[in-house]
Amino acid sequence: MKMTGNPVESGNIAAIIKQLGGLSSKLELANDQSPESKLYSFIPIASRIVVDLNLLEYIVNHDKAITSEELASLSGGEALLITRLLRALASVNFLNQVGEEVWQATPVTKAMASEGISAGIRVIGEMVAGAASKAPKYLKEAGYSCPTDPHDGFMQYALQTKLTSYQLFNSIPRVQKDFNNFMGNTLGARKMWLDWYPIEELLNGAVPDSALLVDVGGGKGHDLVAFHKKYPNKGRLVLQDFAIDTIGDLDPAIEPMYYDFFAEQPVKGVLIFISPPSPIPHLFDARLCFNTLGARAYYYHHILHDWSDYKCLEILKHVRDAMKPGYSKLFLHEMIIPETGASPIYAMLDITMMCFNAGMERTERQWRAVLETAGFEVVKVWPGPEVGSDGMVEAMVKE
Template identity: 35%
Template sequence: MRVITAIGFAAETGAQSYIATPLTKAITKPTLEAAVKICGLSNTKETYFHHIHKDPKTMKDFNTFMSGNRSTRQHWIDWFPVESEIISGSHEGKDEVLLVDVGGGKGHDLETFLEKFPRFKGRLVLQDLPGIIDNLKGLNEAIQAIGHDFFNPQPVKGARAYYIHFVPHDWPDEKCRDILRNLMTAMVPGYSKILLNESVLPDRGCPPHFAASDINMMSIMAGRVRTEGQWRELLQSIDLQIIRIWPSTDSGDQEAVIEAMLKS
């Protein structure tokens, strides 16, 4: 309790007498409680995600955290110009793929996309590991769900955009190159795009929350939360061209969409 009170997770009212603080109450909320649980895994030689996918209880905690975390932030379509950058110029036809959500979990991002753009032309494809896709319930019929490991070649060829939300920060640079190269083999030069919806940290003066998040990703999965300079270096190393970085309009948020294409 001396340590807990020293860092503000509780307060002392006397010798061995304590009361809750706002931080105490915050970590009892389902989203943050789930976050604590999913950060304490051990005793396995498997990768983090292969390990948690085998444990329904841990997977439930992971989805609780991800859903709650996203619900408090702007959605990427609220600041990224979808109509001008994705829908405009896309190939028309019901069999053409407009957007592939790579590692998209239960499809929350595509469901939100459908709500805002109900009359777009093209197909929406959700991809995640087969264990996730096989247990989906209630997914909108307009979304095609495919079991896929993004460390394997991308099976959906020639989509207008391949969207990845908070995936690369889970992996070191070399693994990210593997993920991106698998997408690049499916892209049409001058047409297909990769949309990386990620944190983009400033090269100096990083806010405390995001600095701590970087340490968290490193300790759990050998990943990293990258600065703008690190993103540019990573994509340039595999001949991806950054068209533009679109930052969130939420004050203080470091989330952005990195729009990239094959180098011409």
């Protein structure tokens, strides 16, 4: 399903950050001793409270400008508090102040009021930012090195738990719901890989009746649905996810399959031995051997960035063992950070992943290093077609 339209209106976080270029410029204070730069950390706090009060939704749904008093009546919050919060957000272009205690929506307001972005603000504000606030103390005690253990990172330190972030989120229903909504609404108007990857290279040489594309950890199957819509009836499409039973209705062209990517990959190439009838019992010298193929491609979208290198190697081992050398492809649809001049969205998401699950966004060099260690050969690296968009790392088993 290709997203189109205004990128901000589509709920694209990257577009929101780009829209707020004025905020970035205010932070460039190398020759300015203004204390302003020290105060911007309060903007996310104000955003979280505003979202909790549904103020942005009320502003967006109002046909014209709306007053703080009207918002107080709708939300149950105090008018003075609402004015102070919205004034802070208006100062960084999240909405417009068009009069004394009078507010009006902008495209950024509409994006922030969407279900996915609002959910993300709550999750990041409550869980990730809470973990980040303890990062200085954690890193001081840990000797200033990146966390790598998902059971012992910023989140675990802040909340005094040994659960991974995923386990922790799943144990809190409202957080789990917000997280799932956020993850399902972060693409926005950015181009899908189907718009720029040469799919013919995948289809050519694919063996009929074997799996064409396995989407590992594919959530609700958005990528496979889009693939089938654009390239119908080209081969078996398999959706694998840990929570496959929660997906609901799924296109019958897509085969759902429960799978934990830290376990053995069930869609794999295997040797099958069939013994023909023999006059001598238990004599199998004349066995017939058949080699079944693994999938043509195994696709991981925003999976490995959640994990540190050693956890990525555990994941990659299972898919490598399932792949047929010379035939199966590995697709990693991830951000590829430039070695220099990284944009704010790349840099900030990298820090977010470190706070979230001891994961990381990676440069091309880092992706190549992980894959080589895991026994893969990189075929090609496809940079993201737009600033803030995902690229693709294509690899095959090293022969």
